[in-house]
Amino acid sequence: MDAYFYIILVVGLLSSGICLVAGILKKAPNDVTIVSVAAVELALLVYLVGSIVRVSAGEHMAGEAWEFWGYLATALLLPVAAVYWSILERTRWSNFVLAAVGVTALVMAARMNQIWY
């Protein structure tokens, strides 16, 4: 596991925790929960940029390259889709959808790490 993974681990768990609590408190998605999901997206973008730099510097990943990029591309879409959805229906349940993003990103980052090393 590398630094990228740990960044997403911390940001993802934090974001999921915030959204989960907001949902339990019966709050509709607000700036705090949406910004926390945006932070997950940012962490994933850092992973993306870092990976591009590493590959162009000549580093080779152990697993299938297209599998890695597939995971990363899918992970990058998740926060966007969840936020879009939470804007469409502003109920507490959308906060639970937002909460799913951080954990899913975390799992996908773990898988991406496995593919890379």
Add this chain to the structure above:
Amino acid sequence: MEEARTVKSRPEKSDPLKSHSQATPGQTPVPAKDTRNTGPGRLLIAVYAVFAISATARAGYQILSKFSEAPLAYLLSAFAALVYVVATVSLAKPGRTWFKVSVTAVLVELIGVLVVGALSIFDSVQFPHETVWSLFGRGYAFIPLVLPILGLVWLYRRRPEKRPLSPEG
């Protein structure tokens, strides 16, 4: 899991669209009743969607790159992916027909995870390779096992009104 508890907790005031839940007596059920894509249903659809995407990607990858290693397991992967896709789509759609499709898909999913889970334990020769449903979905934090149960609870709570019993007019 948290989801299990939150699904059971009683409805919220914040949802302006929420005319259902307690069917007002004497009033004909408006079409809004016959949807399953609001409130907790959205969460369910979101989780199903994630599983549909990841199962499809994984099955596609397995079949394209190493199908001959374990054809049965990988065909099963593809089948599981299909079930998740059908469940996601049908849950998002309103109406009686989609309700039936949802129930079928979720039931198939439940049976699938139980049968494949059991087979993967007792017949590890035929099922040596990972599928979503292997070992009751252990590789996915047992979400594949919990998901169909939550799905059935949700579908039951949002079942369409029976036609003969609904008061006319």
